[in-house]
Amino acid sequence: MARMVFDEWAGSYADRMHDIRRSAVRDLFAAASRSDVISLSGGMPEISQLPLDLVARAMAAAIEEEGVQALQYGVATGRIQTRKLVCELVRDFDIEARPENVIITSGAQQALDLLAKTFINPGDPIITEAPTYVGALQAFSQYQPEMHGIPLDDEGMRIDLLEEELDRLGTRKPKFIYTIPNFHNPAGVTMTLERRRRLVEISRERGILLIEDDPYGRLRYAGEPIACMRSMDENVVYLGTVSKVFAPGTRTGWIIAPVPILDKVNLCKQGTDLCGSTLDQVTVEHYFHDTPWRETNERLRQAYAERRQAMLDALEEFFPPEATWTRPDGGFFLWVTLPRYVDTNQMLPLALDQGVTYVPGAGCYPDGGGDSSMRLAFCYESPENIREAIRRLALVIEDRMELYRAFIKAGAIEE
């Protein structure tokens, strides 16, 4: 669809089309499928580790036992059986929820869209982390909010800076605060317990909705689990998904929220797609009820842990001393910061030439920044491929740095 075509409707599109974000990640999909390219860009889970024979059997059971229901329209909130399953699953995180507090969404991405649709008028302030999940920026930007990014450090969102920003906004109360506390995408950091508690307090004190996005909660490779914020306060809106534990191809995510909010979200869901895929929901139910999913998750966890280690080792071995990176305790990503004169957007074509993709940092910022940073995904490639990709990427970076050092020496640019 990149073909240039005269667009006779150019004057007809809604204003939001000027604000809507393109995703560098999505645009990289095509490149990433070239067989000589090692992808450190996409957050694709390792499907080949799933017990496909058991999945096939679960699906056959779904059709045999509930074929008519599995193929018929469902309700917008999602099947009661699926919502009950979600209530069971989140009990592992000390979340108490009833099915009426759950709506099933088409992946957690649709949860972001529906929440934005429910709350955002053009120009409304909202708070995200900076950097934040590029798909969240895409979802939110469709509703034209004023996005305020709060910087992260190794302990997660800088709560002191959040409070400063909220004070600055004064009576312009943000519609919500969006955070990814566990194994942040893209930053790879995890919010400390102390900051989580404080964030919940701030949300309560100031009456600002808190959205906790937790796609990677079951993929911890180091350290001890930290309580999620929804377990501290029922008013926190909690998002989950099967995408990283089972299969993103079954678009099954969820919102856990207070009933009045879900009533509004449900109205939006009806207008958006009537209902999610019943077939997906029945398949998910059977996967979690009929297969040893905890064992599978443990196997996936070990595979990802090994890949994370391979990436950390390779970074240590190959990357220049000027580069720094985060050391994630879980999830799929880590975040590399290069000297500020290296532009990771400009460098991407050179990396592609060398057969490596990554996500340039700038696209992950709600309001500018991140030009010399990048997100690296360790979830998708083998440890060997990861090492090779980091080796290649290090060469590209060294080249770039040499060029810039020459410019600096010549006085053409400032350090």
Next chain:
Amino acid sequence: MARMVFDEWAGSYADRMHDIRRSAVRDLFAAASRSDVISLSGGMPEISQLPLDLVARAMAAAIEEEGVQALQYGVATGRIQTRKLVCELVRDFDIEARPENVIITSGAQQALDLLAKTFINPGDPIITEAPTYVGALQAFSQYQPEMHGIPLDDEGMRIDLLEEELDRLGTRKPKFIYTIPNFHNPAGVTMTLERRRRLVEISRERGILLIEDDPYGRLRYAGEPIACMRSMDENVVYLGTVSKVFAPGTRTGWIIAPVPILDKVNLCKQGTDLCGSTLDQVTVEHYFHDTPWRETNERLRQAYAERRQAMLDALEEFFPPEATWTRPDGGFFLWVTLPRYVDTNQMLPLALDQGVTYVPGAGCYPDGGGDSSMRLAFCYESPENIREAIRRLALVIEDRMELYRAFIKAGAIEE
């Protein structure tokens, strides 16, 4: 979710939540599942006629042959295999389309949402038929357009009234004209070839996007097929779905449109749900490639034709002479008009007491009207149940009419 709960976020919702439509159809789902209720409300296809054993086999094949792809993230546009399948399927309607002209959506409902998202600013005029599909009103109302309804007659949209309305709007050109030419939902009428040609001309002459929604195209029970408008002009945006031919539980619909429009729609799709269900798409591919779907469709067509006839016969037998109704050549619905002093919204609880549901007409109008009309679905219940439901409904109507006649006689209301 109907429980009354204090809503502390009441002041936080987006303005669109005031305009968004509730669907009486969706609210009737709960009632319709009572075992003593015969549902003439929902447009649910007859899943039990599908060859479930073949569907189960198709799904098992999907996982066995393409498990890793079927469970992984896909691209926002939909699998190339699914888009090619759509191109093959629509050739039956003389539509020439290439895969780049197709985007797979989560049912045709998502197509409506994405097109509205792409084109509508709050206050923009759009044109629909009056009455029109209640889900289209839900989708469009989320983006706060000014909806202008064009009346229908037995030959479809009143093109003369459309031209008058466009003239009245003057320079305020509508963002699009939305029409359901075949076996209209809810009206049950079909647009004549002459009017289709004229509508395409108007769209061209005035530069207004034309959206042709065709979910029931393969379900004709009488008369000869009429050319679809997309076969007359490549600029017509055409919507289709497998919901009525295969299974709505696999949320698989499509938009066929010019490339520049799809490029924008694709951006919205990314923000809305990243991608549709790959599992659904693979299942749909296998259903159409590996099962004798044309035979199945023929069996479904005959079953629906029989139900339509049962409803027409029962209406003739039981309904009062003051009632009129349409005689659809296909699809799922017909439209009943009662004397204007009968309010079908007020009558619904009485019908429910008698164990019958229908869709009150008022909810199907973009800008008022339809208070004494109703949509009856003949797709879902057996011929026997349909006859019984119409008998019960006739009694409820007679009761209502008697009451009103007494009021009129007493001079309390005007005829």
